[in-house]
Every structure is written in C-alpha cells, then in structure tokens.
Amino acid sequence: MSITLALSNSISALQVNQIGLATTAQNVANANTPGYSRKQLNITTQVVDGQGIAVNVSSISRIVDSFLVREMRRQLSDFHNTSAVDAFYAQMQNLFGAPGNNSSLSADLSDFSSALEALATGPENASLRFEAVAAGERVARNLVKLAGDIQTLRFEADQQIKAAVDQINNQLREIETLNGEISRALADGRDVPDLEDKRDQAINKVAEFIDVNVTTRQDGSVALFTRSGRMLLEGSRRFVDYTPASTVTQSTAFGAITIFPLDASGQPTGNGEQILTAGDSATATTELVSGKIKGLLEARDSNLYELGLQVEAFATKLRDEVNAIHNQGSGFGAPGTLTGTRSVTTADAFQATGTVRIAVVDSAGVIVNSVDLDLTALGASTVGAVASAIDTALGADASVAVIDGKLVMTATGSGNGIAINDSGTAESATGRGFSHYFGMNDFFVGTSAATFAVRSDISTNPGNVSTAELSKTAAIGAQGITVGDNRVVQRLAQLMDTRLTFQPVGGLPLSSFTLNEFLGSMIGLNSVRAADAQDMRKAREILVDDLTNRVHSVSGVNVDEELANLIVFQNAYNMSAQVLKTASEMFDTLVNILQ
Amino acid sequence: MSQVATAEAFDDLLDTSTRLTDLIAAEIAALRAMRPRDIAPLQEEKAQLTARYGAVLAQLRANPEMLKGANPARRGQLRQAVQQLRDVIGDNLRALKAARIINEKMIRVIADAVAAQTKPTTGYTAVGTEARTNPNLDSPATPITINEKV
Numbered sequence: 011m012s013i014t015l016a017l018s019n020s021i022s023a024l025q026v027n028q029i030g031l032a033t034t035a036q037n038v039a040n041a042n043t044p045g046y047s048r049k050q051l052n053i054t055t056q057v058v059d060g061q062g063i064a065v066n067v068s069s070i071s072r073i074v075d076s077f078l079v080r081e082m083r084r085q086l087s088d089f090h091n092t093s094a095v096d097a098f099y100a101q102m103q104n105l106f107g108a109p110g111n112n113s114s115l116s117a118d119l120s121d122f123s124s125a126l127e128a129l130a131t132g133p134e135n136a137s138l139r140f141e142a143v144a145a146g147e148r149v150a151r152n153l154v155k156l157a158g159d160i161q162t163l164r165f166e167a168d169q170q171i172k173a174a175v176d177q178i179n180n181q182l183r184e185i186e187t188l189n190g191e192i193s194r195a196l197a198d199g200r201d202v203p204d205l206e207d208k209r210d211q212a213i214n215k216v217a218e219f220i221d222v223n224v225t226t227r228q229d230g231s232v233a234l235f236t237r238s239g240r241m242l243l244e245g246s247r248r249f250v251d252y253t254p255a256s257t258v259t260q261s262t263a264f265g266a267i268t269i270f271p272l273d274a275s276g277q278p279t280g281n282g283e284q285i286l287t288a289g290d291s292a293t294a295t296t297e298l299v300s301g302k303i304k305g306l307l308e309a310r311d312s313n314l315y316e317l318g319l320q321v322e323a324f325a326t327k328l329r330d331e332v333n334a335i336h337n338q339g340s341g342f343g344a345p346g347t348l349t350g351t352r353s354v355t356t357a358d359a360f361q362a363t364g365t366v367r368i369a370v371v372d373s374a375g376v377i378v379n380s381v382d383l384d385l386t387a388l389g390a391s392t393v394g395a396v397a398s399a400i401d402t403a404l405g406a407d408a409s410v411a412v413i414d415g416k417l418v419m420t421a422t423g424s425g426n427g428i429a430i431n432d433s434g435t436a437e438s439a440t441g442r443g444f445s446h447y448f449g450m451n452d453f454f455v456g457t458s459a460a461t462f463a464v465r466s467d468i469s470t471n472p473g474n475v476s477t478a479e480l481s482k483t484a485a486i487g488a489q490g491i492t493v494g495d496n497r498v499v500q501r502l503a504q505l506m507d508t509r510l511t512f513q514p515v516g517g518l519p520l521s522s523f524t525l526n527e528f529l530g531s532m533i534g535l536n537s538v539r540a541a542d543a544q545d546m547r548k549a550r551e552i553l554v555d556d557l558t559n560r561v562h563s564v565s566g567v568n569v570d571e572e573l574a575n576l577i578v579f580q581n582a583y584n585m586s587a588q589v590l591k592t593a594s595e596m597f598d599t600l601v602n603i604l605q
Numbered sequence: 606m607s608q609v610a611t612a613e614a615f616d617d618l619l620d621t622s623t624r625l626t627d628l629i630a631a632e633i634a635a636l637r638a639m640r641p642r643d644i645a646p647l648q649e650e651k652a653q654l655t656a657r658y659g660a661v662l663a664q665l666r667a668n669p670e671m672l673k674g675a676n677p678a679r680r681g682q683l684r685q686a687v688q689q690l691r692d693v694i695g696d697n698l699r700a701l702k703a704a705r706i707i708n709e710k711m712i713r714v715i716a717d718a719v720a721a722q723t724k725p726t727t728g729y730t731a732v733g734t735e736a737r738t739n740p741n742l743d744s745p746a747t748p749i750t751i752n753e754k755v
Contacts, residue, residue, distance in 0.1 A: 070719060077710075545699075552703040556704065
C-alpha cells in the first residue's frame with residue numbers, strides 16, 4: 011500500500027491529537043431534495059483530564075462543508091470542460107468514417123492508387139483513364155468535405171461559446187437578485203435556506219461554464235470571481251460579452267470575450283477585461299482555467315484547428331507531389347491550351363536551371379514545332395521575357411503569353427496540342443520543374459483543402475491525363491509522344507507507395523510516410539486523443555456525482571471512518587487493477603485461440 | 606483434449622468471469638451509494654476469483670487446445686463474458702479512484718483544520734520569555750464526542 015508522505019503526516023497529526031469526531035446520523039425527511047443542504051450542527055464537546063478543549067469542532071465541520079462545496083464546483087467546471095472536448099472529439103471521429111468504410115478518404119485514396127496502377131498497364135485505354143480521373147475526383151470531393159466539416163464543427167463550437175456566455179449573464183442576474191433578497195432577510199433576522207439553495211444552484215450553473223471562486227460577505231451576499239481574479243459579481247453584476255464569427259475558416263480571427271461593468275442604465279461601459287483575447291486560433295489566448303467555455307475553446311482553437319492543419323498538410327502534399335510528376339508528361343492527344351495555375355505578371359522575376367522542351371504536337375503525337383529553352387543560359391530573367399522567348403521560338407504554331415495573370419500556351423492549327431518536358435529543370439526559389447512552377451499541367455488544382463479539385467479540362471476530357479513523356483530528342487516531324495508510353499503515369503502510381511517527408515503538424519511529428527500512412531497516423535492520433543478525452547470525462551463525472559452526494563449528505567464527518575476507508579479503497583483499487591490485467595490478458599489469449 | 610475437459614474449462618472460465626463481473630458491479634453500486642463499508646467484505650471473494658482466473662489463464666496458455674473443441678455459440682458466449690468483465694472493471698477503477706481522491710482530500714482538509722486549531726498560541730511574558738498555554742504539554746490531546754442534532 012502506498013500513501014503519500016503528506017497524507018501520512020496528516021493522519022499522524024490527527025492521531026497524535028487523538029481526536030475522534032463521531033456523529034450520529036439523523037434522518038431528515040427531505041434529505042433527497044435537490045439543492046437541499048445540511049443545516050448547521052449543534053455540537054457539544056467534552057473535557058477530559060481537566061484539559062481545555064483546544065479544537066473548535068463546529069468550525070471544522072464548516073471548513074469541511076465549504077471545502078466540499080468548493081471542490082464540487084471545481085470538479086463541476088472540470089467535468090463540463092472535459093465534456094465539451096469529448097463531445098467534439100466524438101464528432102471528429104465521425105468525420106473519418108468507420109474503419110473499412112468504402113467511402114472514407116483512405117478508401118478513396120487507395121482507389122485512386124489502384125486506378126493509376128491500372129492506367130499504367132494500358133495508358134491508351136479510355137475507360138481506364140476515365141476511372142483514374144473519377145477516382146481523383148472522389149479524393150478531391152472527400153477532402154473538400156472533410157475540410158468543410160471541420161470548419162462546420164468549429165463554427166458550432168463558436169456558437170456554443172456565445173450560448174454559454176448568455177447563460178452566464180442570465181445566472182449572474184439571478185444571483186444579483188437573490189443576493190439582495192437574502193441580505194435583506196438576514197438583516198431582518200430571518201433565515202432563508204430556500205433562497206440560499208436557489209442561489210447555490212445558480213452559482214453551480216455559472217461554474218459549469220466558467221471557473222469561479224465564491225466569497226460570502228458579512229451581509230450574506232456572495233461575490234463571484236473567475237479563478238484568475240476577474241470580477242463577475244460583487245454587489246452588482248458584470249456583463250460578459252462575446253460576438254461569434256459569422257463564418258469560420260482556418261484563418262478566421264475570432265472576437266474577444268470581455269467582462270464589462272454595467273452603468274446605471276444597465277449598459278456595458280468602459281473597456282472591460284478580456285478573459286479571451288481576439289485573434290485567430292494560433293494567436294488567441296485565454297486565462298480561463300476550466301468550465302465548458304474552456305472546453306469549447308480547446309475544441310475550436312486546438313483540437314479541430316490542428317486537425318484542419320493536418321488535413322491542409324495532407325492536401326498540399328498530395329497536390330504538389332502528384333502535380334510535380336503530372337507536369338512531366340502529357341496526355342496522348344495533347345491539350346490545345348495549357349493554362350498555368352500560378353498567378354504571375356510579366357514583370358515577375360524568374361530564374362531557373364536546366365533545359366525545358368516545349369513542343370506543339372499533332373493529334374498523332376508528331377512534333378510540329380518545338381523549342382529547347384536553356385534556362386541556365388537565360389539566367390536571371392522575367393516571366394514576360396521567358397514567355398516572349400517561347401512565343402517567338404514557336405512562331406505561328408503557338409502563342410505564349412501572360413493572360414489574366416496566368417501563363418497561357420495555346421497551339422494553333424486544328425488538332426494540335428502543347429506538350430512540355432521539364433525534366434532536369436529547377437526554378438531557383440522553389441526547386442520546381444519549369445512546368446510545375448507555373449502549374450501548366452497540374453492534375454489537382456486549388457489553393458487549400460477546401461477548394462481541392464481535379465483540373466476542369468481533365469474532368470471533362472480524361473485524355474488530358476499525363477501518361478506519356480514528350481521526347482526531349484525527337485526532331486520536328488518525328489514522334490514526340492508515343493502511343494503506349496506509360497512512363498509518367500507509372501511514376502504517378504509509384505508515388506502512392508513512396509515514403510514522403512511530412513513536416514511536424516498539429517501534434518504529428520516529423521515523419522516519413524506514404525500518403526495513406528499519413529492519413530492513418532492522422533486518424534490514429536485523433537482516436538487516441540478522443541479515447542483519452544472520453545476516459546477523462548467519465549472519471550470526472552464520477553467525481554462530481556460523489557462530491558455532490560457528499561455535499562447533500564447529512565451524516566456528517568467521521569474521521570475514523572474516513573481513515574478506515576482509505577485502506578479499503580487502496581486495497582480494492584489494487585485488487586481491481588489486478589483483475590483488469592488478468593482480464594485483458596485473458597481476452598487477448600482468447601482472441602488468439604478462438605479465431 | 607477430451608470433450609469433457611473442454612466443456613469443463615469453458616464452464617469454469619464462464620463462471621469465473623460472470624461472478625467477477627457481478628461482484629465488481631456490486632462494488633460499484635456500493636461506492637456510488639456512499640456505502641464504502643459494504644465493499645470490504647467483497648474483497649476476499651474478489652481475491653479468490655482473481656486467483657482462479659489467473660490459474661485458468663496459465664492453463665490456457667500452456668494448452669490452447671483446451672478451448673478449441675467448443676462450438677461457435679459457446680465461443681461467442683465466452684468472448685462476450687470476458688469483454689463484459691473488462692468493461693465493468695474500467696468503470697470500477699474509475700469509481701474507486703474518485704472515492705480515493707475525495708477520501709484523501711477530506712482527510713487532508715480535516716487534518717489541516719485540526720492542526721491549525723491545535724497549534725499552541727505563544728506570546729511573551731513580562732520577562733521576555735516565551736509563554737505557553739500549557740507549558741507541560743507538547744500538544745494537547747483531547748478526546749471528544751459530539752451529538753449531532755439537526
């Protein structure tokens with residue numbers, strides 16, 4: 011058995027003093043009435059050996075009573091804190107779908123991977139192309155939904171914060187009124203236990219939402235402060251103010267929660283005191299210690315926000331890795347126009363190394379015209395100069411220019427298309443290949459998970475999926491793109507099984523994972539956190555219940571019994587821990603045997 | 606292994622799991638109803654059942670074939686019984702932990718309150734030495750009984 015040293019000292023102190031507080035419980039008819047609290051005890055004491063009584067026992071009972079009430083309120087705040095966190099984790103678990111669910115993001119990503127592998131075996135097969143694009147679209151839709159659902163949950167949490175603040179204000183109004191009635195009654199010499207109970211319930215209601223310290227004044231009124239010392243009510247009540255956001259995205263800056271004094275006409279006045287600063291989820295800070303609002307803030311600004319960051323990291327990785335490879339190739343039947351996704355102006359600086367080939371090919375893949383632009387030799391240049399150089403080199407066969415802030419390459423001549431091979435090129439700032447840098451031939455487009463999509467002209471024409479590589483050596487009139495060339499789509503398929511580096515994000519460490527493994531670790535982390543939150547909620551629920559029972563109990567304080575219980579609980583706990591260990595081992599053994 | 610031995614092993618395991626589950630549920634009920642005295646008598650049977658459980662587990666590990674002869678319905682029944690035990694133990698540990706936490710805090714609060722009141726008050730006498738209320742005692746020891754009237 012282990013008892014902490016401090017507790018052991020406490021017990022020794024009690025025993026040295028040889029104090030035995032024995033009480034005889036009396037039945038009270040309305041002991042089970044909610045909010046009914048114990049009456050003051052009449053206590054007589056006994057003198058032994060002529061020694062004066064050194065202990066004021068009635069004050070010990072008062073101290074224990076007020077400890078129990080304080081502790082119960084504290085645990086109530088903690089319970090509602092954890093309860094809010096747990097509730098949102100449960101909803102977050104639903105976002106991923108059940109394990110093995112066919113429509114989960116993991117399943118869709120696996121389907122996409124399979125579709126790419128299939129396409130690699132038959133790159134000219136139209137239905138395989140169609141399926142690869144459809145699978146990509148499912149991944150995109152799932153990502154958009156996941157990102158959207160996360161923000162919807164954050165919006166809900168934010169709305170619940172507002173509702174909690176309104177509730178606090180309602181209860182403060184009630185407590186202020188009851189304070190007045192109680193003070194007046196006590197001044198008149200009347201006992202008002204019913205009003206005091208009603209006030210206690212209102213205070214408990216405030217404690218659900220926000221951590222409180224309660225002080226009772228000489229006149230019987232109570233003052234309420236937050237645990238960090240902000241006044242909520244002393245004499246007159248204050249007003250807690252919060253305006254929720256009208257829409258919520260990852261970057262939303264939320265408002266502050268401010269406590270204002272009220273002026274004579276009952277309006278908030280002055281600058282107030284902030285218990286939550288304004289700002290986005292990464293920058294806002296709170297001095298709240300516990301209560302439902304703290305839990306909602308944790309859900310909104312930590313748990314859901316971090317999940318949003320993880321989803322963004324996944325979406326970015328998926329898009330950039332797929333696009334890097336997709337930009338290396340061309341569909342058979344190269345598209346007539348390639349429009350970049352990067353926003354540029356002609357004056358933007360551009361510098362890269364390597365040689366990029368841009369070709370105009372006909373519907374049979376034969377090179378009509380091409381240019382091999384030596385970017386190393388070009389050195390420090392501008393987007394406009396580069397566009398101009400390509401445009402000039404391709405002459406009447408293509409037009410290349412910056413149009414509406416995007417680099418656009420259009421083949422002239424019916425049935426002709428543009429193909430690019432940027433292998434060996436690297437833009438100086440990003441390291442991306444020429445085509446990838448400008449986003450000339452992206453598969454996935456969109457600046458965030460919320461706007462993720464397959465490029466629209468690939469959706470409408472799956473023939474635009476890059477499967478083949480433009481020959482970097484073929485001359486004009488020779489085959490630039492060959493039927494059955496699957497080099498690029500094969501690389502895309504292999505990408506799905508490649509371990510990529512993921513930077514630390516939202517609690518996930520630096521890792522080397524395939525895309526699907528990263529999803530798995532994201533879901534796994536969320537599951538672990540959700541399970542912890544549920545355990546903590548259950549544990550705190552029991553604490554609150556037990557403390558509430560103690561507060562309302564009329565059996566009084568029995569120190570000998572408490573000491574005896576200490577040993578009983580310790581033994582029972584150790585025994586139960588042993589049962590758990592054996593039962594868990596039994597379960598694992600049975601699972602193996604009874605397969 | 607014989608059919609009879611398999612059936613016996615099954616029954617033993619099922620019986621032990623079920624009895625432990627019921628006992629632990631009774632323990633939880635006593636705790637939640639604030640009758641901690643009622644859990645002390647349960648501990649002996651709990652210890653016996655746990656020991657028996659451990660013994661069966663050791664046997665199973667040595668002879669996994671003991672259970673293989675059972676039909677699927679019985680297997681499902683056994684798995685469920687053990688799962689139920691695991692679930693109820695989780696609740697039990699939480700209830701015991703809560704009871705311990707409150708119990709320890711109560712003792713500490715009471716002890717601190719008593720200690721604060723029994724500190725001998727000291728002042729100075731006219732000749733500048735420390736005065737003590739009861740100079741012959743290190744600390745007063747006073748047994749008290751209280752009759753509560755509500």
